[in-house]
Amino acid sequence: MSQVPTYFEADVRLDRNSPVPLYHQIAQPIEELILSGQLTPGTRLEDELSMARRLNVSRPTARRALQQLGDHGLLVRRRGVGTQVAPTRVHRPNALSTIFDQMKADGHKPSTEVLSYGASPANQEVSAKLEVAPGTNVTTIRRLRMIDRQPAGLMFDMIRSSIAPAATALERDSFESALAERGVVVTMARQAVSARKASGPEAQLLRIPAGSTVLSIQNVSYDESGKIAAYGEYLFRADRFALKNTLFAH
Incomplete structure (x- = not known):
């Protein structure tokens, strides 16, 4: 009996003929799930090695996809836990001042x-x-x-x-x-x-x-x-x- 993963695996459809980089094709649907609230804070994501194998992409491509999400403040990496959806920031409301x-x-x-x-x-x-x-x-x-x-x-x-x-x-x-x-x-x-x-x-x-x-x-x-x-x-x-x-x- 196969073991159910304890982490989230994104259902990503890759278009390998598209000019859009593969790492962005991976990151974009995950970002949409986080921003829409479908992926809640604390949800674990698969690591870059698992992602690379499952999606049949190189490990650097998977790493860059996760890094892009991290750069946007959507993912955090915790030692001993792995990569998780970042906690929602609670802050004093403030208009974006130019x-x-x-x-x-x-x-x-x-x-x-x-x-x-x-x-x-x-x-x-x-x-x-x-x-x-x-x-x-x-x-x-x-x-x-x-x-x-x-x-x-x-x-x-x-x-x-x-x-x-x-x-x-x-x-x-x-x-x-x-x-x-x-x-x-x-x-x-x-x-x-x-x-x-x-x-x-x-x-x-x-x-x-x-x-x-x-x-x-x-x-x-x-x-x-x-x-x-x-x-x-x-x-x-x-x-x-x-x-x-x-x-x-x-």
């Missing part, structure tokens, strides 16, 4: 100049960042953010062309508000913040000495379905911008 909104709230007058706007097929690197199939039409946008008519930040965004906001909308409002005009509501963003030196061209646009320290933010925005809406890389002058966070114990 940098544009923050500047307004602080009494400043933000404005935006679109430096470049164009579309091209996504290569492997771009498709991985947006989790789309290689060759998908992606629009890249470079903007200069001004505060009280003084340059404060450089903003680079990549987004599927099918939902890309118009350049004119970006010049009058925040990226998120311009997206909302296209019917896309951003409900969550993940950010990685660091410091680095500005290159010569970057410094020239920001009107700072070359090599000055700038604040660097990598931003991934998600829509209501949990799908990546846009990927952005932003640079801000350290003397014109401060990142403020309020943390709560839990």
Whole structure:
């Protein structure tokens, strides 16, 4: 008699002729089950070796699928237990505040100049960042953010062309508000913040000495379905911008 697994095995149908990477085809239906509540916190998932054997894929492919779910905050690995659906976070409700909104709230007058706007097929690197199939039409946008008519930040965004906001909308409002005009509501963003030196061209646009320290933010925005809406890389002058966070114990 075969033993019933004590972990969840996703019913995944793989299209090996599809341009969508296999790891994404594995991760996407599992993500949908977690976000819909069908997979509850604490549910154990099979490990990468079991998944690779069952789905007839390489172990690195299975590992990347689980890693993608972990990067989205949906899975956790516990020593002696394995991979589980992450606990639901209980937090104080708070609206997703944009940098544009923050500047307004602080009494400043933000404005935006679109430096470049164009579309091209996504290569492997771009498709991985947006989790789309290689060759998908992606629009890249470079903007200069001004505060009280003084340059404060450089903003680079990549987004599927099918939902890309118009350049004119970006010049009058925040990226998120311009997206909302296209019917896309951003409900969550993940950010990685660091410091680095500005290159010569970057410094020239920001009107700072070359090599000055700038604040660097990598931003991934998600829509209501949990799908990546846009990927952005932003640079801000350290003397014109401060990142403020309020943390709560839990």
